[in-house]
Amino acid sequence: MTTVMARVKKTAANPRVFLLFLIVLLVVLFGSLKPAFLNGPFVLAPLMSSIAIFTVVGLAQMVALSVGHMNLAVGQMASLGAMVMGLCYDVFRMPLILGLLVGLVAGAAVGALTGWIIVKTGVNSFIVTLAMSFALIGLVPAMYSWLSEGAAFTSKPAGLDLIGRQTFASICMGNTCGTDAVPLIILPAILIMGLVWYLYSRTRLGREILVTGSNVKAAELSGVPTGRRLMFVHTLSGTLAAAAGFMVAASVGSFTPAIGSEFMLPSFVGPILGGTLLAGGFVSVIGTFLGITLTLVIRKGLDLFGVGLETMNVLLGVILLVALSTERFRLASGGRRRGGERPSGEPAQTDDPDQPDEALKDPPESVQTEDKELAR
Amino acid sequence: MSIYTHHRKFVLAAAAGAALILAGCTSADTEDTTSEAPATSAAPESSDTATDSMEMADFSSVHVALVPGGAHPYFQPWIAAGDDAKADFGLGDMVYNETAEWDQTKQNDVLNSLAASGTNAFGIFGVSPTDINTTFKTLKDAGYAVGSLASCPAGDVNEADFCLSTDTEEAAYKAAKAAIDAIGGEGTIAHMTGNNVDSNTQRRIVGVEKAVAETNGAVTLLPAITDVDVDLTTAQKAAADLLAASGSDLDAIVTTAYNPAVASASAIADSGLDIKLVAIDDDPTILAGIADGSVYGTIAQNPVGQAYVGSWVLAELSTGNCTMVTPGVIVDSGSFIVIKDNVETYDDERQAKSTVIMEEFKSNLLSC
Numbered sequence: 001m002t003t004v005m006a007r008v009k010k011t012a013a014n015p016r017v018f019l020l021f022l023i024v025l026l027v028v029l030f031g032s033l034k035p036a037f038l039n040g041p042f043v044l045a046p047l048m049s050s051i052a053i054f055t056v057v058g059l060a061q062m063v064a065l066s067v068g069h070m071n072l073a074v075g076q077m078a079s080l081g082a083m084v085m086g087l088c089y090d091v092f093r094m095p096l097i098l099g100l101l102v103g104l105v106a107g108a109a110v111g112a113l114t115g116w117i118i119v120k121t122g123v124n125s126f127i128v129t130l131a132m133s134f135a136l137i138g139l140v141p142a143m144y145s146w147l148s149e150g151a152a153f154t155s156k157p158a159g160l161d162l163i164g165r166q167t168f169a170s171i172c173m174g175n176t177c178g179t180d181a182v183p184l185i186i187l188p189a190i191l192i193m194g195l196v197w198y199l200y201s202r203t204r205l206g207r208e209i210l211v212t213g214s215n216v217k218a219a220e221l222s223g224v225p226t227g228r229r230l231m232f233v234h235t236l237s238g239t240l241a242a243a244a245g246f247m248v249a250a251s252v253g254s255f256t257p258a259i260g261s262e263f264m265l266p267s268f269v270g271p272i273l274g275g276t277l278l279a280g281g282f283v284s285v286i287g288t289f290l291g292i293t294l295t296l297v298i299r300k301g302l303d304l305f306g307v308g309l310e311t312m313n314v315l316l317g318v319i320l321l322v323a324l325s326t327e328r329f330r331l332a333s334g335g336r337r338r339g340g341e342r343p344s345g346e347p348a349q350t351d352d353p354d355q356p357d358e359a360l361k362d363p364p365e366s367v368q369t370e371d372k373e374l375a376r
Numbered sequence: 377m378s379i380y381t382h383h384r385k386f387v388l389a390a391a392a393g394a395a396l397i398l399a400g401c402t403s404a405d406t407e408d409t410t411s412e413a414p415a416t417s418a419a420p421e422s423s424d425t426a427t428d429s430m431e432m433a434d435f436s437s438v439h440v441a442l443v444p445g446g447a448h449p450y451f452q453p454w455i456a457a458g459d460d461a462k463a464d465f466g467l468g469d470m471v472y473n474e475t476a477e478w479d480q481t482k483q484n485d486v487l488n489s490l491a492a493s494g495t496n497a498f499g500i501f502g503v504s505p506t507d508i509n510t511t512f513k514t515l516k517d518a519g520y521a522v523g524s525l526a527s528c529p530a531g532d533v534n535e536a537d538f539c540l541s542t543d544t545e546e547a548a549y550k551a552a553k554a555a556i557d558a559i560g561g562e563g564t565i566a567h568m569t570g571n572n573v574d575s576n577t578q579r580r581i582v583g584v585e586k587a588v589a590e591t592n593g594a595v596t597l598l599p600a601i602t603d604v605d606v607d608l609t610t611a612q613k614a615a616a617d618l619l620a621a622s623g624s625d626l627d628a629i630v631t632t633a634y635n636p637a638v639a640s641a642s643a644i645a646d647s648g649l650d651i652k653l654v655a656i657d658d659d660p661t662i663l664a665g666i667a668d669g670s671v672y673g674t675i676a677q678n679p680v681g682q683a684y685v686g687s688w689v690l691a692e693l694s695t696g697n698c699t700m701v702t703p704g705v706i707v708d709s710g711s712f713i714v715i716k717d718n719v720e721t722y723d724d725e726r727q728a729k730s731t732v733i734m735e736e737f738k739s740n741l742l743s744c
Binding site: 034036037039041042043046047050053141145151152154165248251252253254256258261262299300303304306307308312 | 471473475477479480481482484485486488489491492493494503504506507509510511514518530531572574578
C-alpha cells in the first residue's frame with residue numbers, strides 16, 4: 001500500500017501529468033461554458049493545427065535547450081527555410097517533397113553555421129543566435145523583394161493544400177470519411193515528435209547530447225565530442241524550425257517573410273512548461289507538446305470568451321512567468337549549482353525514464369579520440 | 377517497469393483517448409459540416425428594387441464581426457461605425473475584434489473562434505494580402521458572408537464577396553501630386569510608409585513614383601523609407617533621422633502610413649524647417665497642423681464608410697436577400713485631399729462618398 005501511495009504521489013508530482021490534467025480540465029470547462037469550443041471545423045481543427053505547428057517550433061527550441069543553449073533565431077530560421085521552399089516551388093517548379101527537402105537543408109545549413117560559430121568562438125549562444133536573428137530579419141525580406149512579386153511566393157505544389165488545410169474528412173473509404181475536427185497537419189508533427197523522441201531516448205547520439213548538456217566538462221572527460229554534438233543540435237534546431245516554417249506556409253497558403261515572426265515566445269513556453277531544463281541535460285518531447293497544447297487551449301478559450309488583447313497578453317505572460325518560476329524551483333530543489341551546471345553525479349535525462357541510467361552505463365567508445373580541442 | 381514508464385503509458389493512453397473522443401467519423405454523404413453556417417443561397421425576396429429589399433429586410437439574424445489585422449488607430453472609427461450600422465439596420469449583433477496581433481495565423485484563429493460562436497458575416501482587414509484569400513475561401517465555403525475591408529488581397533483574385541478599400545496607389549498618387557504642387561513643381565521629396573513586405577505598401581510606392589515621374593525630373597524622390605508604421609516611437613525615430621540626415625535638402629515629405637504621418641508632423645514643427653508635409657489620415661494632430669499651417673495637407677481615407685456600408689452589404693448577403701452581381705468586385709471607398717481650405721468641411725465630402733458607394737451597391741453591384 002505504501003508503495004502504491006508513493007507511486008501515486010510521484011505520478012501526481014510529474015509535471016507532464018499535471019499539464020495533462022490541466023488541459024483536460026480546461027477543455028471540459030471551456031466545453032461546458034462555451035459549447036462552441038467543441039466545434040470541429042472552426043475550433044478543434046484550427047486549434048490542433050496550431051498545436052501541431054507550435055509543437056515543432058517548441059522542439060526546435062528544445063533541442064537547443066538540451067545542451068543548455070538557446071536559439072533566439074528560431075523564427076528567422078523558419079522564415080529562411082520557408083523562403084527557400086517557396087523559391088523552389090515558385091521559381092524552379094519543384095514537387096512538394098523535393099522543395100521541402102531543399103528548404104530543410106537550408107534550415108539545417110543556417111543552424112549548422114550558428115552552431116559552428118558558437119563552438120569555434122566560444123561566444124554564448126544567446127549572443128550568436130541573437131546576431132543571426134538580426135541578420136536573417138534583414139536578409140529574408142530583402143531576398144523576397146528581390147526574388148518575388150509582392151514579397152511572397154504563392155505557388156502551391158500538389159499536396160500543399162492537402163497537408164496544410166485539409167482534415168481527415170477528406171480521407172474517405174467508400175462512404176465513410178474521417179472527422180473534420182482533426183487536421184492532416186498533425187501527421188508531420190507526430191512524425192517529427194517520434195523522430196526527436198527516438199533520438200533522445202533510443203540512440204547513443206541523443207544520450208551524448210544530454211550528457212553534454214548536463215555537464216560539458218564531464219562529457220568531454222568521458223570522451224564525448226562535445227563540439228560536434230553542439231553543432232549537431234543547432235543543425236537539428238534549424239532543420240526543425242524550417243519544418244515549422246513549411247507547416248505555417250502550408251496552413252496559411254503562401255510563403256512570406258512574416259513566417260516565424262511569432263515563434264520565439266511559444267518556442268520557450270512549450271518546452272519549459274513541459275519540464276525541459278533551461279540549463280540543459282533534460283528534455284521532454286511529450287512535455288513540450290503538452291506545454292504548447294496548454295497555452296493554445298487557454299488562448300483559444302480566451303478567444304471564445306471575447307477577452308481583449310491586453311488581458312490575453314497579460315494572462316499569457318503570467319503563464320510564462322509561472323513556467324519560469326517552476327523551472328527555478330526545480331533547479332533549487334534539485335540541488336543544482338548557480339550557473340546552471342548539474343552536479344557530476346546527477347544523470348542526464350529524457351522523458352524516457354529508462355534511458356538515463358543506460359547513458360551512464362554506456363560510455364562512448366570515442367573516449368580517447370574525439371574532439372581533443374574542446375576537451376582541453 | 378519503473379514508475380516513469382507508467383507515467384508515459386498513462387500520458388499516451390490519455391492522449392489516445394482524447395483523440396478518440398475528438399475523432400468520430402463523418403459520412404461522405406453529409407456535405408454540411410457547419411450546421412451553424414448561414415444559408416446564403418436562399419431565394420431573394422421578390423422586390424422591384426434593392427432599396428425595397430433593404431427597407432423590408434430583417435437583419436436580426438445577422439451577426440457581423442469587424443476584424444482588423446491588429447490594434448491600430450486607423451480602425452478605431454470602425455467601432456462607432458459598426459455600432460451605428462447595428463442600430464440603423466437592425467443587425468443582430470456587432471463585434472469588433474482586434475486581437476489578431478498582425479499575424480495571419482492568429483487572425484485565422486480569431487475568425488474561426490468568431491465563426492464557432494455564431495458570427496455569420498465578416499468584415500476583414502487581412503493581415504497578409506497574399507494569404508488572406510485562403511481564409512476568405514474557407515469562410516465562404518462554409519457559407520458565411522465575407523467582405524474585405526480597407527485592404528484587398530494581393531493579385532487579381534478576391535475570394536471575398538467584395539472588397540471595399542482605399543485604392544492605395546491612387547491615394548498615394550494624390551498625396552504626391554499635392555506635395556509637388558505645394559513645392560511649386562520642383563525640389564526634393566521623401567516618402568515614408570509602412571510594412572515593405574505588404575503588397576499595399578508596394579502599391580503606395582508605385583503611386584508616389586508615378587506622380588514624381590510625371591514631373592520629368594523636376595522633382596527628385598529619395599529612396600522610400602519603409603517599415604516605420606510599426607508604432608509611433610519607431611516612426612518618431614525615423615522622422616528625426618530623416619530630418620537630421622536630409623532635412624536641409626528636403627522640400628516635402630509624403631507619408632502614406634498613419635504613424636509616420638503623425639511623427640513627421642511633430643518633427644517638422646519642432647525643427648522649424650520649411651518642409652511641406654502631405655500626410656495620411658485625419659488624426660487630430662494632423663488636422664491641427666493643417667489648420668495652423670505647419671502641415672500642408674493630408675489624404676483622408678474613409679474607415680467609417682468601409683465599416684458602415686460594408687456591414688450593410690454583409691447583412692444583405694448573409695440573409696440571402698441579395699447576391700453580388702460580380703463576386704469579388706473591388707470598390708474604392710474614397711480618398712480625400714484635405715488642405716487648409718477644406719479642413720473644416722472635408723468630412724461632408726467623405727459622408728457624401730459613403731452615400732454614393734451605398735447607392736452604387738444598391739443599383740449596380742447587388743442583385744436583390
